[in-house]
Amino acid sequence: MNKLKLIIKREFLAKVRNKTFIIMTFLSPILMIGMISLVAFLTKSSMEKKSTVAYVDISGIFEDDDFKNTKTIQFENLSSIGIDKAKIIVSESSQEGLLFIPKMENIDLIAKNIQFFSKDSPGMVTISELESILDKRLVKEKMLQLDIDIIKLEEAKVRVDINLANFTGKQSSKMINGIKIALGMGAGYMIMMFIIIYGAMVMRSVIEEKTSRIIEVIISSVKPFQLMLGKILGTAAAGLTQFFIWGLLIVIIFIGSSYFFGIDLATNSMQNQQMDVIVQNDTQFIFTEILNLPLLSMAIYFVLYFLLGYLLYSSLYAAIGAAVDNETDTQQFMLPVMMPLMIGVYIGFATVINDPHGSVATIASMIPFTSPIVMLMRIPFGVPWWQILISLLLLAITFLAVVWIASKIYRVGILMYGKKINYKELYKWIRY
Amino acid sequence: MDNILVAENIVKNFGDFKALNNISINVPRESIFGLLGPNGAGKTTFIRIINQITMPDFGKIYFDGNKLQPDDVHYIGYLPEERGLYKRMKVGEQALYLAQLKGLSKNDAKNRLNYWFEKFDIGAWWNKKVEELSKGMAQKVQFIITVLHEPKLLIFDEPFTGFDPINANLIKEEILNLQKKGSTIIFSTHRMESVEELCEYIALIHRANKVLDGKLVDIKKQFKTNTFEVGLITDQKENLLIDIKERFDISPASFKSLEDDIKLNIQLKKEESSTDLIRFLNSKSIINHYVEVIPSANDIFIKAVEQNS
Numbered sequence: 101m102n103k104l105k106l107i108i109k110r111e112f113l114a115k116v117r118n119k120t121f122i123i124m125t126f127l128s129p130i131l132m133i134g135m136i137s138l139v140a141f142l143t144k145s146s147m148e149k150k151s152t153v154a155y156v157d158i159s160g161i162f163e164d165d166d167f168k169n170t171k172t173i174q175f176e177n178l179s180s181i182g183i184d185k186a187k188i189i190v191s192e193s194s195q196e197g198l199l200f201i202p203k204m205e206n207i208d209l210i211a212k213n214i215q216f217f218s219k220d221s222p223g224m225v226t227i228s229e230l231e232s233i234l235d236k237r238l239v240k241e242k243m244l245q246l247d248i249d250i251i252k253l254e255e256a257k258v259r260v261d262i263n264l265a266n267f268t269g270k271q272s273s274k275m276i277n278g279i280k281i282a283l284g285m286g287a288g289y290m291i292m293m294f295i296i297i298y299g300a301m302v303m304r305s306v307i308e309e310k311t312s313r314i315i316e317v318i319i320s321s322v323k324p325f326q327l328m329l330g331k332i333l334g335t336a337a338a339g340l341t342q343f344f345i346w347g348l349l350i351v352i353i354f355i356g357s358s359y360f361f362g363i364d365l366a367t368n369s370m371q372n373q374q375m376d377v378i379v380q381n382d383t384q385f386i387f388t389e390i391l392n393l394p395l396l397s398m399a400i401y402f403v404l405y406f407l408l409g410y411l412l413y414s415s416l417y418a419a420i421g422a423a424v425d426n427e428t429d430t431q432q433f434m435l436p437v438m439m440p441l442m443i444g445v446y447i448g449f450a451t452v453i454n455d456p457h458g459s460v461a462t463i464a465s466m467i468p469f470t471s472p473i474v475m476l477m478r479i480p481f482g483v484p485w486w487q488i489l490i491s492l493l494l495l496a497i498t499f500l501a502v503v504w505i506a507s508k509i510y511r512v513g514i515l516m517y518g519k520k521i522n523y524k525e526l527y528k529w530i531r532y
Numbered sequence: 533m534d535n536i537l538v539a540e541n542i543v544k545n546f547g548d549f550k551a552l553n554n555i556s557i558n559v560p561r562e563s564i565f566g567l568l569g570p571n572g573a574g575k576t577t578f579i580r581i582i583n584q585i586t587m588p589d590f591g592k593i594y595f596d597g598n599k600l601q602p603d604d605v606h607y608i609g610y611l612p613e614e615r616g617l618y619k620r621m622k623v624g625e626q627a628l629y630l631a632q633l634k635g636l637s638k639n640d641a642k643n644r645l646n647y648w649f650e651k652f653d654i655g656a657w658w659n660k661k662v663e664e665l666s667k668g669m670a671q672k673v674q675f676i677i678t679v680l681h682e683p684k685l686l687i688f689d690e691p692f693t694g695f696d697p698i699n700a701n702l703i704k705e706e707i708l709n710l711q712k713k714g715s716t717i718i719f720s721t722h723r724m725e726s727v728e729e730l731c732e733y734i735a736l737i738h739r740a741n742k743v744l745d746g747k748l749v750d751i752k753k754q755f756k757t758n759t760f761e762v763g764l765i766t767d768q769k770e771n772l773l774i775d776i777k778e779r780f781d782i783s784p785a786s787f788k789s790l791e792d793d794i795k796l797n798i799q800l801k802k803e804e805s806s807t808d809l810i811r812f813l814n815s816k817s818i819i820n821h822y823v824e825v826i827p828s829a830n831d832i833f834i835k836a837v838e839q840n841s
Contacts, residue, residue, distance in 0.1 A: 103633055106632055107633075110629055114620070308618075309618075312619050313615055313616030314615075314618055316612040316614055317615060318630070318633065320583040320612070321633040321634050322633055324585075515580075517614070
């Protein structure tokens, strides 16, 4: 036990003292937030950029009022100079395009023959905004023609809002579904990332021991299994530390940045303050909704699946590291390890969102190699306890079997040099 | 006889490959024991079984009177042929770690390391990373790590490779010192001159089988051919040669001498004794050089391997 502690400590220190590790720990959140801010900034500035659209309307249906400037579009009326001249002017100017509404015998024909001329293909947002402006007026005209009372029609509109509840009568909102999806996806995705990053780290560390030839010195003092386990746990400890620091940094940076923006918003206008109140109510609402979820059991399941999933996969990574002489030889063995992880995430994203209790999602949450990811995505939606039990049991049994096989491969592999390894060879090692 | 290590009928197979076939070896306490054999004979597998890195399929190992236990690794020091250190770890930290894995307490390990680092005059390396050391320097550190916990049994697999002659000598001295202090040493090597120089007992493994074992002196007696190397002074060289040829089996010999007219290896028959030969030669010439031909470890090695191939 004492030796295991020593090994874990060494592995942990070797990882966290590594320069790349330190740089990645502090650089990644900054990079990530930088990326997010950049994307946000670009979207915001493109939203703020007004495009000017010229229009020529000879239909006689539209009024100047219809072409009021919107948030993103500024209109210029060129109806007086005619379409041919307008085309020349617009094509030489920096305007986004020219909207042409022809004169036709009826509204349906007009609706089909409106054209937009532009140098480059216009933005989707601009087009759909134009369409809704045109739509509104044309529908109104059509209704007048058909003698429909617009006021009554407005009155007749009803907005349906289905309230969700389970059979015990507990109310929930639709927003909670979004939250559940976010929580489930987040947890599943995190496990996958953790396994891929730190599983590969375990593998590299095994290869390092092989290539530096220290391995035989060490296993004359400790059991290979102890070394493998210590390595897996030490790397996990380093990984959790890194994840923790990442989380902390992201929170700090977000709070910091929202603090700065907060001042901006407050000084802006009354309208913004009202918005703030709404947002605040919303956040409060989300918080109470989240608190209504079975958070404790979710946390427990997360830890269980996280541990078993990570141990299962990292022992496979350790076995791969032991079987090869250098990192380039790992390719052929990596695919079968990566596949179930990928499949798990795809199944999660593709089926759990639409149908958390469908047969594909249910089966995938039972199969041990995908269950840590898929089950965690399903759990926020409420999974029967017996399903979780079966899934956990299967996972635990598979974990024991895989660790047993992996440690056999590991034990033989770490002392094997200069041999090209294939699956047949690995099978032989298991039988040694 | 008191043995520190007794291996009984050790068998080890890797799939269809037989690595060790019924090997039994006794290693006497406080001896230097040479484990010899060509490449791939099974020496390393045998050593790994003693170190409990590999488990035998069949057979028993007794260490210090009892059946070999997992905790016995604390009393065994092993310097493998394939050896190395963590390249990016500091020398001192690494030595401490490996010593603690051998069961030493941190303080104990530190004190002993200080002693050895001072003795080898390498105190300045403590905070260097291993990748900054030369190969020879790293080997020195490795040697210290192997012997630090003062094990009862030390196993060296090709210990002198990677050392220059001066450092090889230093290491040899230290090995002899450790033996004097009560350690038993198992050597696995191809370098027959060090076997000749150091080993009191040997065992020869060839193709998974033990071919020979025992005291080196006894083995030499067993392998000697009753042959004598002689240098004679005479003025009737041709006649004497014909005379000797009639009575004995001879072959030419070469050794350094100033005035010998005849240099020969003379092999006696079993029933003949050295006295007979001396009497015969003395009556016909002046015997200037007379020595029994003793088989070297190298000769024994080659002969035994050839006989069993």
